[in-house]
Amino acid sequence: MSNIGVPGLILILIVALIVFGPKKLPEIGRAFGQTLREFKKSTRELTSDVMDDIDEEKKKVKS
Secondary structure (H helix, E strand, O other), X not given: OOOOHHHHHHHHHXXXXXXXXXXXXXXXXXXXXXXXXXXXXXXXXXXXXXXXXXXXXXXXXXX
């Protein structure tokens, strides 16, 4: 993934402000943050499930 940097981030924010307007921008930010949190939570749960399955298989092989 490439690094956007500060100038790129400012440009994206300005374009978003022009396109969506100042009233809609906080709603969009909240929705994006909530989506990102849910994605991270799902990723953590999936990783945990996979690691649990791997640990169970290791125990079976040792027995």
